[in-house]
Amino acid sequence: MSTGVNLKELAAELKLSPSTVSRALNDSYEISEATKKKVISMAEKLNYQPNPFARSLRENKSKTIAVVIPERMSSFFSKVVDGIEEVTQQYGYHLLVYSTHEDVDREKKIVNLLMNGRADAIIMSVSSQTSDISHLTRLHERGFPLVFFDRICSDIPTTKFITNDYESGFEGTKHLIQQGCRKIAFLMLSKELSITKDRYKGYLDALKQAGLSPEPQLNITCCQEEEQNIEAIKQLLTGANRPDGILSSVEKLALATYHAVKRTHLRIPEDIKILSFFSNLSIASLLNPSLTTITQPAFNIGEECAKLLMKKLTKPRQPDLPNQVITIPSQITIRSSTIVL
């Protein structure tokens, strides 16, 4: 209803066959310059727009990438998607964006829907609830181009983009220790998550190096309900075994921590020092006190994912996506939440 002329009508107008017109528009060598010019100008005049579905059907590709993220309201994921779009747009690709809301079942539904070829590839970061990855292995085994970022599946042999999670966890913890912390809590979304594991390992090794022993009660696994998280952290802060430092492995838990601290009489950083993986720099410096952050190169990660895929999808006869983990380092920015003046 909304589309204008099609190829056949355009051809009729030009008194040429559809095949000639198609070739002319696709700049085929078989067509003379004169006809090409005529065809192109008439196409512009009639505002001819090729039907994307006819083309997709014929070419068996959609010029569409699916992006699957755990949540939209996150500066990290927003920036990653911006980075992806920046690249894909230049190649004329479109972006289907899905949020799993940290729910495996939704993730499975989305992935299964995408099996039908609606998208040429998937860029994703798994939900915190994802432990069964059969839906993803199936996808990959069918040869579907799949790239992970941030929250990856190690078991699936494809390319993954992450930040230096281990080192960042290590350095962040070390920084807290250097500032005098002896009891450091670790906040996470789920033990299953790749980022949790790596960041936690860095945290453990930093403790070890400083001769500190990890205490299981200081690890908190959070959920999707902000209020519950705040209360859990508050319990931790008001309990007998109160930590003097907190390493939050994701952005939203840093905010929950600030909320929790507000409900106590504790002071940051005097009584409790806070450091978090965090992507929203503007907010980090506005928090009171400003938050020491480990900033992931979100936009850049998105760009790299997209560049890799564009190379694979637009060049003929590309090899499969190699099974490797590409690391783009984060940056630690020390602010007031960890420094006592």
Place this chain on the structure above:
Amino acid sequence: MSTGVNLKELAAELKLSPSTVSRALNDSYEISEATKKKVISMAEKLNYQPNPFARSLRENKSKTIAVVIPERMSSFFSKVVDGIEEVTQQYGYHLLVYSTHEDVDREKKIVNLLMNGRADAIIMSVSSQTSDISHLTRLHERGFPLVFFDRICSDIPTTKFITNDYESGFEGTKHLIQQGCRKIAFLMLSKELSITKDRYKGYLDALKQAGLSPEPQLNITCCQEEEQNIEAIKQLLTGANRPDGILSSVEKLALATYHAVKRTHLRIPEDIKILSFFSNLSIASLLNPSLTTITQPAFNIGEECAKLLMKKLTKPRQPDLPNQVITIPSQITIRSSTIVL
């Protein structure tokens, strides 16, 4: 390459014709229950997935909605998209999401790309730079289903969803006046924006009602560069004609204001009171001091846009989208940035 069996192969496996299988899967009355059962179970067994492009080509619809927003890193727009997805997903629709980055040229490119029928409808909020709307009128005149939200185009006769911008601007300003403000600045992204106009009108009327006269120097039009905005606001705050209250018409300018205030020796709310349209409640209450906000029903706006479109697209013979503005009220939450204890 990635798709499994197609209809013909499925039919061959069942020793039936493709048409029968198609009808069976679409639950046609012409097919016996027995065959339907057989077909469905075989389809499941072979994991048959209909090719979406073949279907789109034939049916001339894509089961896809395009969402065009000015930026991704905004809690307001993130929540709206979440609301849209919540509804469209139930109908099996997919979401193409585009960000214009507040750039009209990108907006035009995106809209023109969408003219070819890749999406069945567009839900959009225009960029702050959009004054020439020819790309949108053309789209609408072709009968393309188009719905606006938040930043709308009044001149295009279709359905628009907004919040009570005028009243919110009025009430917000009134609140500032009640708290003793006499010189209230108004921060905006662009004078062209529908939300700016309405909120500003509310602001003006509230001033008038209080017998205050508007001062042009207190209106600041901001840009895309956060640093520039911060400096501009700082100039305002340190100038001779310093305001004692600020009404920010968008979220990001409230953050810029907090940054600007940090660069002065002014205190909030004693020296300057701040109130803003703002969607991220968690952040609003963490700011120091906590921010008095006008909260738009973002998720709800998204849901309503989607519901309307789903009705139009999934029911046969629906009328055009009526030319009306539907208002969903915001809520004002008073916090510390406007209250001197």
Place this chain on the structure above:
DNA sequence: ATTATATACGGAAACGATTGCACGTGTTAT
């Protein structure tokens, strides 16, 4: 003059699903 070759174009099949129409059964009514 005849054959080879390049050039420029048209015809038609193909992609995979949906659907109007036709057709062959079996049942019932006359």
Place this chain on the structure above:
DNA sequence: ATAACACGTGCAATCGTTTCCGTATATAAT
């Protein structure tokens, strides 16, 4: 026994492109 009628199924066209072939003309080579 034959006509009428469901009922279930198959054939073929269709959606709009792209592309494999085929072919007509013109030019060059033999």
